[in-house]
Each structure stands twice: as C-alpha cells, then as structure tokens.
Amino acid sequence: MGTPIVIAKKTQDTTQDVVLHSQFANRHGLIAGATGTGKTVTLKVLAESFSRIGVPVFLADAKGDVSSLAKAGASNAKFDARIQSLNIAAVPFAAxxxxxxxxxxxxxxxxxxxISEIGPLLLARMLKLNDTQEGVLSAIFRIADDQGLLLLDFKDLKALISHVSEHAAEFKTEYGNLSPASLGAIQRNLLxxxxxxxxxxxxxxxxxxxxFIQTDAEGRGNINLLAADKLMNTPKLYATFLLWMLSELFERLPEVGDMDKPKMVFFFDEAHLLFDNASPALQEKIEQVVRLIRSxxxxxxxxxxxxxxxxxSVLGQLGNRVQHALRAFTPKDQKAVKTAADTFRANPEFKVDQAITELGVGEALISCLDEQGTPQMVERGWIMPPHSAFEPISLDxxxxxxxxxxxxxxxxxxxxRESAFxxxxxxxxDRNQQAAQAEQDKAQAKEQEARAKQHAKDQAALEKQQAREQERIVREQQKEAERAAKQREKLIQDTVGTFAKSAARSLGGSTGQKIVRGLLGSLFGKK
Incomplete structure (x- = not known):
C-alpha cells in the first residue's frame, strides 16, 4: 500500500533511507529552517518525487530559482562528490x-x-479592512446578490460601491448603516x-x-509553478490567493479519505504571511481548511x-516534518529551537535541540508518519539530490x-462580459434618458402651451380686427347712405327749383307765381 518516497539518507548511516510513505502524504507537513540551509532543495526533491508517482503539485517560486524543475540536471565535480558521499551510484537526471x-x-x-468567488471575507483581508469595514463590504456583496449584479472584476466592485454610496439612505433600512467613511476606506484600499x-x-x-490536478502523457503529476517574485511585494494578495486556492479545492473535491497517494500536494512558501494579522474569523477558516482538506x-x-x-492549532496537524538548521543567537531564536525540538519524537542517539543548531547545509532533522500512521522517531539525514537542474531556466x-x-x-x-459595471x-x-425625455416632454408641453396661448391671442386680435373692419364698413355704408340721401334731396331740390322757375316764366305774372308757390307748397308740405 502506497509508495515510499526517499527524502534523505541517514547521517549516521548513509546506506539507510529516510522515507515518506505516500499514503500518509496528505497528513500535511512542515519544511522549516533558516535562510540558506537547504529548504529550496528539499522543496524540489519532494515536488519531483510526488510528480514521479503521479501526484500533481502546486508551489510558489518566491525567488525565481524553482523554475529549474523544468530542466534536467547535469553532472559536475561538486555534485558527483556529494552523491558519492551519500552512497548513490548515479542520479537519473530529468526535467x-x-x-x-x-x-x-x-x-x-x-x-x-x-470578485464574487473570492467573497467578502478573503477580500477584506486582501484590502486590510477592519471589522466595521468588513461588515460594510459584506453588505455590499449582499446588495449585489439581491439586485442580480454580477461582481466579476475590479470595475464591477468600484461601480457598485459608488452606487451604494449614492443611495446609502435607501439601503439603510434593509442593510444597516453604510457609512461614507467605511465606503471611502474600501474604495481607497481598492485603488x-x-x-x-x-x-x-x-x-x-x-x-x-x-x-491544477493534471498528469502528463507519462502519468507524472504536473508541477504547477506560480511566479511569486513580484507577488511577494504584495504579501496580502499572495497569502489570500493561496488561501482561496485551498478553499476552492476544498469545495470542489469529493471526500476520499486515505488513499495510496494524495490527489494533490500544495506547498505554501513564506507560510507566516498566511497568519500575519489574520482576524479571528479568518484564522478559524484557515484552521478549518487545513484540518478538513486532508479528507x-x-x-x-x-x-x-x-x-x-x-x-x-495548525502546527499540531503537521505529521511530516523536515527541520533544517536554526541559529540560536537571541532568546527568540532559542525559543524557536526549543519549539522545533519539542515537536519531534525524541531519538536517544542525539539531543534534538542541540542537533538543530549543528545541522549543515542540506542536512535536516526528519520525522514522517510510519506504516501505521504514527510519527517516526526523528532522524538526522542528508537530503537527496534533485533530478532537475540547479540554475533557473531562461525566458525563452x-x-x-x-x-x-x-x-x-x-x-x-x-x-x-456584461456584469455589475x-x-x-x-x-x-436609462435614468439620464428618462430625465432627458421628461425634460423634453416638459419643454414640449410648455411650447405647446405657449403656442396655444399665442394662437388664442392671435385669434382674439384677428377677431378684434375683423370687428373693427366690420364697424368701419358699417360706418362707411352709413356715410354712403347719408351722402346718397343728401344727393337725392339736393337733386330733388334742384329739379323742383328748375321746374318752378320754368313754370313761373311760362305762366308769368303774379298769378303764375302763386300757382307755383301753391304747387311747391303742396310738394314740400307747405300749406
């Protein structure tokens, strides 16, 4: 059952191997030690070993040198002397x-x-938010869910925060107080x-x-290598990203229990970044994931x-340990040495705390779970040489x-694609168009009202003008009638006068004049 993975050769007797049993490789582990003591080589040896037995690996390349895993190693005098000292006949170099x-x-x-997948808890850690600001961020995610707004990228979240800020009074009843100060802090940290x-x-x-869980054509597990040299400049992003990956694996993978070998092995370099300034809620989530993802x-x-x-609480769950040298120069260093020593099952052949300070480069104290799943007695050993190169690969x-x-x-x-932004x-x-349409409708109504008023005014003026014209015509007609009457009267007077004169001349004398006067009097109503 399982495959023994040779990690090192015992220091006391290099013919004996220190092994990690693959069926217990999912019981988690620790690789510790001061800078320059050989942690990177140990990391490479374990990653290569897991890959060779078909286990996919994920690890971060913090310094850019682990890319050498993709290149086969080569022999040299120093390397040959090292493998001879370990009683190794030859190393099958391979990428x-x-x-x-x-x-x-x-x-x-x-x-x-x-943004939606990472969630408010991890995002709050990434943004270094306090508890109040984290609560506001959680409310923002809830608003997005309730309003069907997809949060995919940064501009989605920024747009939603601006929207919430503009309508904070409307959201207050249902989602609580969304203070401008907290919203502003979130926006600043996003920037x-x-x-x-x-x-x-x-x-x-x-x-x-x-x-990430793939194998190649030869059945070897792929080593997923994250370029982390630039990422280390943003440690919160690095730690949150790796924690998100663990959470995703935990959510996606089914329960399998103990297997002959793990489905995947995850190396978390610069592990202290995961726990620095972690809130109690986040600390609890980390511990839960570490505890349960083994299954x-x-x-x-x-x-x-x-x-x-x-x-x-995390250290106690790590069943496989490789401890490189620590230096006990300060009281804190001495405490670290004692802590490291106390976590191992003692070996009567040497003092663990003393050995930790004496280890050479590439040498380590190793304790893994045995065939029964119990911690082995700690052994002092030389880490096996990697099959890959030591120098990083080129950009090409x-x-x-x-x-x-x-x-x-x-x-x-x-x-x-279309999302909250x-x-x-x-x-x-839409609001602007509606406002513009309403303004346009208002202007049109105002214009129609003005036209109606002008039309009424023009109509009234026209009617007044027509009335005046009618009055003028009536007056002209009256004047014309008066002129006509006067002309008729004058005509009659002239005609009668002419007739009278003619008659008077014709009749002659006073008798004629009397007759004429009598006639004229009867004509004009005179008696």
Missing part, C-alpha cells in the same frame, strides 16, 4: 512536467478569479491594491482549479523559517514550455 502560472500574466499563464497590480487577479476567464486527498506543506510562524525556455502547456490559449486572453452604467444611462 519535471511544469506548468507556469503568474497572477500578473508575465511569466506564466494568468490566474484569475471573480491601492490596483496600483500594486492586484486588479489583474480579478476577471474572466476564471481559473478552473481542476486544471479530500490534499496534502499541505508549509515552508517557513521558524516553526513559531504557525499557530499551535519558459515561453516554449508555456506554448506547449495543456492550458495554452485558455486563460491568456481576458474576457469582459455595465448594468449600473445602463441604469445611469
């Missing part, structure tokens, strides 16, 4: 199947996740994280964590300088391997 990843997309395939390149971690296509077939190996970097070699990768072309181009922009556009 391991490495898939390169990089959160910034520069030295590997981009790794992305969405700071974006300035450090953290915004590149959020978006689509989001990483399918199952792409999913995943082994976690913490790599750090000092065992004191890990909480006791890295690019070639990336082009041949099983995930080439899947994550390299970012996608930007676009949806909120559309809401603003």
């Amino acid at each position: 391991s199947p490495v898939v390169f990843w990089d959160l910034f997309g520069e030295q590997g395939h981009p790794i992305r996740t969405t 700071a994280l974006a300035d450090q390149g953290g915004d590149k971690f959020f978006g689509e296509p989001a990483l399918d964590i199952m792409d 999913k077939g995943v082994g976690i190996y913490f790599v750090t300088q000092n065992p004191l970097d890990l909480p006791e 070699e890295r690019k070639t391997l990336m082009a041949q990768s099983i995930v080439a072309g899947i994550y390299d181009q970012a996608a930007d 676009e949806m909120l922009q559309q809401k603003v556009t």
Whole structure:
C-alpha cells in the first residue's frame, strides 16, 4: 500500500533511507529552517518525487530559482562528490512536467478569479479592512446578490460601491448603516491594491482549479509553478490567493479519505504571511481548511523559517516534518529551537535541540508518519539530490514550455462580459434618458402651451380686427347712405327749383307765381 518516497539518507548511516510513505502524504507537513540551509532543495526533491508517482503539485517560486524543475540536471565535480558521499551510484537526471502560472500574466499563464468567488471575507483581508469595514463590504456583496449584479472584476466592485454610496439612505433600512467613511476606506484600499497590480487577479476567464490536478502523457503529476517574485511585494494578495486556492479545492473535491497517494500536494512558501494579522474569523477558516482538506486527498506543506510562524492549532496537524538548521543567537531564536525540538519524537542517539543548531547545509532533522500512521522517531539525514537542474531556466525556455502547456490559449486572453459595471452604467444611462425625455416632454408641453396661448391671442386680435373692419364698413355704408340721401334731396331740390322757375316764366305774372308757390307748397308740405 502506497509508495515510499526517499527524502534523505541517514547521517549516521548513509546506506539507510529516510522515507515518506505516500499514503500518509496528505497528513500535511512542515519544511522549516533558516535562510540558506537547504529548504529550496528539499522543496524540489519532494515536488519531483510526488510528480514521479503521479501526484500533481502546486508551489510558489518566491525567488525565481524553482523554475529549474523544468530542466534536467547535469553532472559536475561538486555534485558527483556529494552523491558519492551519500552512497548513490548515479542520479537519473530529468526535467519535471511544469506548468507556469503568474497572477500578473508575465511569466506564466494568468490566474484569475471573480470578485464574487473570492467573497467578502478573503477580500477584506486582501484590502486590510477592519471589522466595521468588513461588515460594510459584506453588505455590499449582499446588495449585489439581491439586485442580480454580477461582481466579476475590479470595475464591477468600484461601480457598485459608488452606487451604494449614492443611495446609502435607501439601503439603510434593509442593510444597516453604510457609512461614507467605511465606503471611502474600501474604495481607497481598492485603488491601492490596483496600483500594486492586484486588479489583474480579478476577471474572466476564471481559473478552473481542476486544471491544477493534471498528469502528463507519462502519468507524472504536473508541477504547477506560480511566479511569486513580484507577488511577494504584495504579501496580502499572495497569502489570500493561496488561501482561496485551498478553499476552492476544498469545495470542489469529493471526500476520499486515505488513499495510496494524495490527489494533490500544495506547498505554501513564506507560510507566516498566511497568519500575519489574520482576524479571528479568518484564522478559524484557515484552521478549518487545513484540518478538513486532508479528507479530500490534499496534502499541505508549509515552508517557513521558524516553526513559531504557525499557530499551535495548525502546527499540531503537521505529521511530516523536515527541520533544517536554526541559529540560536537571541532568546527568540532559542525559543524557536526549543519549539522545533519539542515537536519531534525524541531519538536517544542525539539531543534534538542541540542537533538543530549543528545541522549543515542540506542536512535536516526528519520525522514522517510510519506504516501505521504514527510519527517516526526523528532522524538526522542528508537530503537527496534533485533530478532537475540547479540554475533557473531562461525566458525563452519558459515561453516554449508555456506554448506547449495543456492550458495554452485558455486563460491568456481576458474576457469582459456584461456584469455589475455595465448594468449600473445602463441604469445611469436609462435614468439620464428618462430625465432627458421628461425634460423634453416638459419643454414640449410648455411650447405647446405657449403656442396655444399665442394662437388664442392671435385669434382674439384677428377677431378684434375683423370687428373693427366690420364697424368701419358699417360706418362707411352709413356715410354712403347719408351722402346718397343728401344727393337725392339736393337733386330733388334742384329739379323742383328748375321746374318752378320754368313754370313761373311760362305762366308769368303774379298769378303764375302763386300757382307755383301753391304747387311747391303742396310738394314740400307747405300749406
């Protein structure tokens, strides 16, 4: 059952191996030691060994030198002398199947996740928020869920925070007080994280964590190597990203119990970053994931300088340990040495605390679980030599391997589908259009009212003008009638006068005049 993985040769007798049994490799482990004592070589040896038995590996390359896993080693005088001292006849140099990843997309395939997937708890840690600000951030996520707003990338979250800030009074009843101070702090920390390149971690296509659990054509587990030299400048992002990965694995993988070998092994370099300034809620989540993910077939190996970097609740769950040298120069160093020594099952052949300070480069104290799953007695041993090279690969070699990768072309181009940013922009556009339409309708109504008033005014003026014209016509007609009457009267007078004169001349004398006067009098009503 299982496969014994040779980690080292015993210092006292190099013909005897110190082994890690693969069926207990998911019981987690610790690689500790001061800088320059050989932790990186131990890390490479374990990663190569797991890969050879078909176990996929994930590890972070904090200094850029672990990329040498992708290149076969070569013999040299110093190396040959070392393997001879370990009674090793020869080393089968070989490259391991490495898939390169990089959160910034520069030295590997981009790794992305969405804002929604990482959730408010981990995002709050990444943004260094206090408890109050974390509560506001949780409310923002709840608002997004309730309003059907997808939070995929940075601009989605920024747009939603602005939206919440503008409508805080409307949200207060249902979601509590969303203070401008907390919203402002979240926005400022988002900008700071974006300035450090953290915004590149959020978006689509989001990483399918199952792409880490792959083997090559020869059945060797892929070693997923994260370029972390630049990432280490943003330790909160680094730690949160790795914790997110563990959480994703925990969610996605089924319960399997103990197997002949793990489904995956996860190396967490600079492990102290995971626990620095962690809130109680986050600390509890970390401990829960570490405790329970073993049943999913995943082994976690913490790599750090000092065992004191890990909480006791986590340290107590690490069944496989490789302790390189520690230096006891200060009281704190001495405490670390004592802590490291106390975690091992004592060996009567040497004093553990003394041995920790005496170990040479590449030498370590090792204790793994035996065939019954109980801690072995601690052994002092020389770490096995890696099969890969010691010098990092070149940029051209890295690019070639990336082009041949099983995930080439899947994550390299970012996608930007409609999400909260676009949806909120559309809401603003709709509101602006509605406001513009309402303003236009108001202007049109006002214009129609003005036209109606002007029309009524013009109609009244026209009617008044027509009335005046009618009056003028009537007056003209009256004047014309008067003139006509006068003309008739004058005509009659003239006619009668002419007739009278003519008659008077014709009749002659006074008799004629009397007749005429009588006639005229009767004509004009005179008697």
